[in-house]
Amino acid sequence: MYRPLMLMFGLMLGGEAWGAAAANEPILPVQPAKITDADKVELGKQLFFDPRLSKSGFISCNSCHNLSMGGSDNLPTSIGHNWHQGPINSPTVLNSSMSVAQFWDGRAATLQEQAGGPIANPGEMGFTHDLAVDVLRSIPQYQASFKKVYGDGGIKFDDVTNAIAAFEETLVTPNAPFDRWLLGDKKAISATAAQGYQLFKSIGCVACHNGEAVGGSTFQKMGMVEPYATQNPAQGVAGLTGKDQDRMMFKVPTLRNVALTYPYFHDGAYWNLSEAVDVMARLQLGRKLSTDEVGQIVAFLDTLTGDQPDFKLPALPPSSAKTPHPTPFN
Numbered sequence: 422m423y424r425p426l427m428l429m430f431g432l433m434l435g436g437e438a439w440g441a442a443a444a445n446e447p448i449l450p451v452q453p454a455k456i457t458d459a460d461k462v463e464l465g466k467q468l469f470f471d472p473r474l475s476k477s478g479f480i481s482c483n484s485c486h487n488l489s490m491g492g493s494d495n496l497p498t499s500i501g502h503n504w505h506q507g508p509i510n511s512p513t514v515l516n517s518s519m520s521v522a523q524f525w526d527g528r529a530a531t532l533q534e535q536a537g538g539p540i541a542n543p544g545e546m547g548f549t550h551d552l553a554v555d556v557l558r559s560i561p562q563y564q565a566s567f568k569k570v571y572g573d574g575g576i577k578f579d580d581v582t583n584a585i586a587a588f589e590e591t592l593v594t595p596n597a598p599f600d601r602w603l604l605g606d607k608k609a610i611s612a613t614a615a616q617g618y619q620l621f622k623s624i625g626c627v628a629c630h631n632g633e634a635v636g637g638s639t640f641q642k643m644g645m646v647e648p649y650a651t652q653n654p655a656q657g658v659a660g661l662t663g664k665d666q667d668r669m670m671f672k673v674p675t676l677r678n679v680a681l682t683y684p685y686f687h688d689g690a691y692w693n694l695s696e697a698v699d700v701m702a703r704l705q706l707g708r709k710l711s712t713d714e715v716g717q718i719v720a721f722l723d724t725l726t727g728d729q730p731d732f733k734l735p736a737l738p739p740s741s742a743k744t745p746h747p748t749p750f751n
């Protein structure tokens with residue numbers, strides 16, 4: 422799950438000609454989702470939007486991973502049950518299927534494993550897995566949908582997380598201007614953005630932010646050259662391993678749709694992309710960029726916004742007389 426620091430100098434192909442074939446580039450275009458089980462994806466979509474999986478009946482996955490806002494909540498840290506102040510910035514769920522593991526510290530190996538976390542987290546949805554299943558079992562249309570997808574075994578919590586994960590796998594954002602450029606459309610991005618991409622490669626951003634997700638594939642230290650000043654107590658992977666060398670090691674975030682997923686970093690301390698780029702260059706690479714250079718990299722990062730999820734808002738089946746009532750206030 423956790424991979425040690427590996428700066429891929431081989432990828433830093435600075436002076437490369439613009440618009441070389443996509444195959445030679447360290448960033449790959451996002452592939453559109455392949456949906457194999459449409460019923461399962463539809464069920465997962467309903468569950469993702471269903472606030473009845475929370476104690477309050479008010480908080481759904483979409484509350485903190487708003488699919489109308491780049492799959493995040495655009496807050497420094499999230500608001501959970503009882504207005505609980507979350508400890509860490511909510512990462513986007515868009516393209517999260519491409520990540521090597523889930524969470525800033527990688528503590529969940531898969532999307533399915535991850536999905537169980539927030540429902541039972543007292544500071545997030547504040548519920549229990551058993552109560553969530555009780556709610557779903559009380560709703561005849563959910564019973565029918567689970568039966569159709571998972572057979573006759575009754576609704577199990579593993580099925581709930583399995584369906585949510587199947588839906589999340591469809592939350593990819595292909596067709597970004599940068600991907601069209603990679604695929605040969607030389608007019609898809611501006612000259613400034615193309616310069617920004619060259620800089621992103623030549624100064625070494627690409628050593629950590631690469632691949633289809635432009636991140637998500639390794640854990641790296643925040644503050645390689647200079648320590649990161651923050652009030653946030655999170656220590657990254659060290660919170661799991663207790664090892665000193667894992668302090669401030671975080672999963673490298675995807676930069677796909679980064680123009681939409683402000684504020685930035687695990688503490689959500691920076692609202693502007695240009696500030697985040699300046700911080701990265703100084704702290705990770707020991708480099709002070711000029712205003713023009715920051716502007717070029719930001720222009721490049723803006724071209725990573727792809728097609729956002731586009732579907733009919735799911736109509737959720739109504740509760741029945743047997744459905745346990747939510748407890749929003751206590």
Ligand code: HEC
Pocket residue numbers: 469480481482483484485486499500501502507509510511512513514517520522523524525526532535536537539540544545546585589
């Ligand atoms: C109260 C806000 C909140 C709710 C509700 C919530 N999440 Fe999250 N989610 C977060 C935060 C904050 C993190 C980062 C936590 C961490 O890394 O320690 C996160 C992390 C994730 C990640 C990992 C992304 C990555 O790049 O590592 C996924 C996937 C995810 N949530 C999906 C879900 C799903 C599915 C649900 C509903 C079952 C859900 N979340 C409900 C706030 C929330």
Ligand code: HEC
Pocket residue numbers: 621624625626627628629630640641642643645671672673674675676679682684685686687688694697698701702705706718
């Ligand atoms: C040594 C690896 C490494 C290098 C090099 C690096 N980054 Fe990062 N980047 C990270 C890590 C780790 C984080 C998450 C840090 C945190 O949140 O504490 C991050 C976060 C970011 C973010 C914020 C994303 C978000 O959603 O919060 C942006 C933007 C970013 N990097 C851009 C860049 C740019 C531009 C460069 C080059 C100037 C660069 N990075 C160089 C590892 C790296």
